Amino acid sequence: MNYGKFKFEQLKKEKDARQKQKVVEIKTIRIGLNISDHDLEYRTKQAKEFLLAGNKVKANMMLRGRQNAYAEKGLETVKRFAELLGEDAIIEKPAYKEGKYINMILAPNTKKI
Secondary structure: OOHHHHHHHHHHHHHHHHOOOOOOOOOEEEEEEOOOOOHHHHHHHHHHHHHHOOOOOOOOOOHHHHHHHHHHHHHHHHHHHHHHHHEEEEEEEEEEEOOEEEEEEEEOOOOOO
């Protein structure tokens, strides 16, 4: 076997591997501190669609001004969002506060029956 043929076969295998891989995107869902129940349900419906498509979901809440004093309420809201998703999502990174943002990363549940 000559070296040129070997290199060609290697390139062909690498190209096939690139075509078959699934690129996972992180979709962001923005939630407000004083979000209504209906709006939260609608956002969970959107998140379920993203998760079923195989993407990860980042729940993002921005606290503005005086809302920073009520960060605990924001953490509860983001956790309630994860509970509404139920078995469709796994909490990859629990709710955390980073500056004026509260974030949580959810991944699709692959072990779901």
